[in-house]
Amino acid sequence: MLILAFESSAKAASVxxxxxxxxxxxxxxxxxxTHSRTLLPMAEDMLKNAEISLKDVDLxxxxxxxxSFTGIRIGVSTVKGLAWxxxxxxxxVSTLEAMAWHGLAVGGYVCPVMDARRNQVxxxxxxxxxxxxxxxxxxxxxxxxxxxxxxxxxxxxxxLVGDGAELSEKYFKENNIPCSIAPENLRWQSAWGVAMxxxxxxxxxxxxxLPVYLRLSQAERERQERMEKEK
Numbered sequence: 001m002l003i004l005a006f007e008s009s010a011k012a013a014s015v016x017x018x019x020x021x022x023x024x025x026x027x028x029x030x031x032x033x034t035h036s037r038t039l040l041p042m043a044e045d046m047l048k049n050a051e052i053s054l055k056d057v058d059l060x061x062x063x064x065x066x067x068s069f070t071g072i073r074i075g076v077s078t079v080k081g082l083a084w085x086x087x088x089x090x091x092x093v094s095t096l097e098a099m100a101w102h103g104l105a106v107g108g109y110v111c112p113v114m115d116a117r118r119n120q121v122x123x124x125x126x127x128x129x130x131x132x133x134x135x136x137x138x139x140x141x142x143x144x145x146x147x148x149x150x151x152x153x154x155x156x157x158x159x160l161v162g163d164g165a166e167l168s169e170k171y172f173k174e175n176n177i178p179c180s181i182a183p184e185n186l187r188w189q190s191a192w193g194v195a196m197x198x199x200x201x202x203x204x205x206x207x208x209x210l211p212v213y214l215r216l217s218q219a220e221r222e223r224q225e226r227m228e229k230e231k
Contacts, residue, residue, distance in 0.1 A: 001058045004043065004082075005195035008035040008075035009067025009095045010114065010163055015043045016191035017050055017057075021199070025050055026192050035074040043082075054086045061198035063189065064092030065212035066122040066139060067114060072211045080206040089203035092210070096162075098193035100126040100133035102186040103159045109136075111151065111179070113164035116141045121164040122214060123147055125154075132196075141215050144171045151177050161187055 005016045012030040016023065027042045047054060062079040065072045076092065083090040096112040103110030107128045114122040120141045126133035137150075148171065151158055157178040160168055169181045181187070 001199075002052070002056060003059045003061055003195045003198060004047070004054070004057045005061040005191040005198065006039060006043070006075050006079055007063045007095075007098065007189045007191040007194050008039055008071045008078075009063045009065065010071060010189050011068075012188050013039050013042065013071075014189070014191040015039065015046055016195050017046060017052065018192065018195040021196065023192055023195075024052075026190065028190065030188075035071055039074060039078050043078075054082065054088070057086070057088055059198060059203055060086075060088055060090040061194050061201075062090070062092055062209070063095040063098050063194050064210065065095055066116075066141070066214040067095050067189075069213060072213065076209060076211045080209050083206040083209070090206060090209050091198050091201045091203045092212070093194055093197040093201060094124070094139050094212070095189060096122065096124040096139050097126070097133065097135065098197045099161045099189055100124075101193040101196045102161050102182060102190070103128060103133065104131070106159045106180075109151075109154060109156055109158040111147075111158040111160050111168070113147075113160060113162045113168045115164040115167060116215075119143055121147065121162075121168060123164075125150070125158075139212075139214060144168060148172055148175050148177050151179075163188065 003018045013035045014028040016026040099112040100110045110126045125136045161182045
């Protein structure tokens, strides 16, 4: 099964082409340009270089959240457009689950953490079993203090991935939580992880693909706060 995968939920953007669990190619860019300028050209170049047409692709996958509100919208919109145009099934996967695949070689507990501001991270905890990440918690925004208490109960080291890994590592070590941090090449989100996470998901069509934000945007939170004050 040929999978075309997209990841644009954070600062870096990437696209990948996989034949089942075999990576054919991956293109990653972190140039400070907006994903709306880079994502689709990256996919077009990658498919052209692999001499594969969009019509040959069996499934289009995207990280549909959590993460940057703008980045998620761009990724989901891009995949919806491609799926409509090619009449190809598509699927959204958790950004955190896709990141957990980066802990495959390490094994044990994998703890993806994305900086959610306000002393929180987007997080879920996974355990590597039978050659894949097994989910132990749902995706959620969680305070570092609460996450530290959960990890303390695991009584085992955790492998940190994501843009919140350095922040989390510092906090956890100050609170005697055993952890290690992924090297740079495994720390950030990747479209390869999206493709791997998509393999056991039930695909849908462009109409059913939706972003998953987990919480309101800053603009929506500020609007709610204003409305509360006006009551």
